Amino acid sequence: MARTGRPRQFDRDDVLEAALRLFWEHGYAATSLAQLREAMRMSSASFYAAFSSKEQLFDAVVERYASSFGRVTDAIADDELPPREAVERILRQSAQMQTDASHPSGCLLVSGATCSPANVTVHELLTGRRNLVRANVVACVERAKSLGELPSGTDAQALASVFVSFLWGLSTEARDGVPAGRLDAAVGYLMGVWDATAVAHTGSITPQSTSVT
Template sequence: MAQMGRPRTFDRDAAITQAMHLFWEQGYDSTSLSQLKANIGSGISAPSFYAAFGSKEALFKEVMERYLNSHGKVTDSLYDPQLPAREAIETTLRRSANMQCETGHPRGCLVALGLMSACTPQTLAICAPLAEARARNRAGFIACVERGINTAELSEHTDPVALATVFESFLLGLTTLARDGVPHEVLDAAITQIMRVWDAARA
């Protein structure tokens, strides 16, 4: 009778979190396979890594799914029609700033930091979940501004894409500031300031 394969000596669920933190800290390109193997559990062999995850690319896809279904949910308020449009945007920005400054994981946002180099034909599959997440947030900001116009909260002359881009740019900029160690209270105060752009466009 054939022998059963050797059981894994690591917690796969915990391993994905460990890999997520490594990709989050260093980005996809700078995270080597040897670093991943060394940082998963107490270290695993190459055969164990490939048996568990298939490849670095496949592991990164799982990492992004984990991130978007946990830390990445800070932007969910953009898609909540029960929230007033202004509140939806402000809530997203404040939740994101808080998450990006939390202890227990790297500072900043994995969606913004995950792949810093330009996408090439070879890395399109790796870029895809990051680009899709950013596009979804962009659409969420635009939808909030359009809702503000439709409810007469904003002037009918407001350019939805232009105003949404102000908030999206601010959201992406939080990542650099958080990574540089800017205190959360400074980022939170800056959110109060950026929301005045919305107030200036009121009907």
Template sequence: MPPAGRPRAFDMAVVLEAAMRLFWERGYDATSMAQLREATGLSSASLYGAFGSKEGLFERAVDHYMAGPGSVTDVIDDEALSPREAIARMLHGSIDMQTDPSHPLGCLIALSGTVQAPEDGGDPAARRIVAARRAASRARVRACVLRGIAAGELAEDTDVDGITSMIYAFLLGASTQACDGTPARDLHAAADTLLAFWHPAGREA
């Protein structure tokens, strides 16, 4: 007697990896279902059956990215590190990842869903998906800045939102520069320059 239900005839991790790379390289709007079928080797029926829609596949691909290359930023949550060291490792680790030629350059979260789809005049699902991820990442940076103040690494009157925006803007901006071919060494030097502001309260860098 055959088992209940119909088993998947494809490897989910392989499909998500292929879709992730395609969205990462081309962006959400520029990626067609025909290209996704070719990259994943699945039919439209299989893709829609497994993911429900292109947006559903994109959301799963984003999850796959965050569990893989994107996880390099998770170090910011490591409270065993000093807050400054956590920020430094996040920035330098992200630069290494974004300039790694073994996969598309830049950051999928920064680049793949930032342009509003012109046909509906509103925020498409893909844009909301990556915007939510960016908001969560920004909140993690902000929490680390607050830890820096509590640890005496930053002055009590530090502009928390301003510092958060500076760090996170650098992180997102590195994606464009990586795609434009800026060498990793230059981005690392820029990260060190940015970090020069972060020093114990009352002591100049």
């Protein structure tokens, strides 16, 4: 009787973590299949049996990132938090996470995008994830308007872009070696934009939050 094939000898969490760090460090296009298989310690047959393709692996990696390191932006979707606090929290926590020396610097949703424009699947995957964060920031600004914390005439899309542009820009700053403390201080200045918008409506400035430690 013919013997059945042996079960795949790998731990899915371990191989995804190895792939995550490679993609995070080098981006999608610059990370080769050979690098991935070596880091994941998988044969070609095992790799394709488990993930079908590099694109499918990247999809799984992005999901893993979103449920771990990427959770620094979860606060923006928490309706229990005051809107200003939610925005400030994701910026400060992102600055801390992206400069943490225990893993590649920056943000995978930004650094992973260094791929060929022809790769529509990867482009749409990352754009979709970033659009979700963007939509949550817009919703947070709209919530602040409905609560009377910001003027009703505030352009939510434009104000949200101020914070989202900074959020994605943190990735470049972190990868260039800008220290966490400087980025955290920059968040304080940026939140002055929110305060200036609010004071035009309420006549008072929201108390400045403390830095994330």
